[in-house]
Amino acid sequence: MDGTIVDTEPYWMDAEIALVESFGGTWTHEDALTVVGQGLWHTARVMRSRGVVLTDDEIIEALTARVMEQVREHVPWRPGARDLLDALKHAGVKTALVTMSMRSLAELVVEAIRADGLDTPFEVVVSGDDVEHAKPHPEPYLTAAALLGVDIADCIAIEDSEPGLASAIASGAVSIGVPHMVPLSSAPTHHLWPSLDGRTVADLATAFESELTR
Incomplete structure (x- = not known):
């Protein structure tokens, strides 16, 4: 988040x-x-x-x-995030918000997103007070996948920090790092995108499919 x-x-x-x-x-x-x-x-x-x-x-x-x-x-969007969430919603792709912020803040942000015109942007919210082990432990993402009723191996996680990216990778999700406040290392374990600006559902599908051929 x-x-x-x-x-x-x-x-x-x-x-x-x-x-x-x-x-x-x-x-x-x-x-x-x-x-x-x-x-x-x-x-x-x-x-x-x-x-x-x-x-x-x-x-x-x-x-x-x-x-x-x-x-x-004021809730400031990161570049491309709103458009990508909207596209995923219209494509029928299930989404989860996985954050180490408290649920009270996560729900406030979700409400602000709804107020901005995105109805029910996430099927599931997993917050810092919902899990025993915080990121970089994989529990937050594994919890989200279980609540969505999907296999974590069928999920894509998008993260902006090293602890978050480590959590996503350890969970088994296809992982994409989009650095913001801190740089992210390049490694075969994940994809690096400079921004979500202009990114589409097709781009996510391509990232996911590339993992199947490794």
Whole structure:
């Protein structure tokens, strides 16, 4: 979700900086990049090590609340994401939103997407509070496939971070990396697209079929 479908990573970074600074600490852009794509409990542990005197759950609640305030004001689409979601919906392809953000934020983003004209953009939402193991563990994607009633080997996952991409690859899904805030490594385990802009259902099918011939 964050950084792949909607450009909310800057919202998270603003929230992290504000929280750490409220406890007299310093949180730089580079610090924020180290937790992109990680589960929020990992981020909370890092922030406590930087002087935030709150429990993990309190940190997650504070960050999520601040991000939700910004999402309510504006949900910025990533290039091509809206058109591709719309095309998948019209093609009858099942889709799942797999995010390590909390369900409250994921549902808020889904509602904002609906308000933008995409009715029921996802059949399934898997959030950070729905799984025991966060990305890069494969559990989030395996959970999504099970809820969709499909084999993970018949799925394509699109990710913008290394932890997310590692989760997708480990799950057995055909994996596509679309870098945004952080660079992604090139490897035979996945495809790299510079952007979703101009990408179609046919492009996804081609990526999937190429895996069958490897």
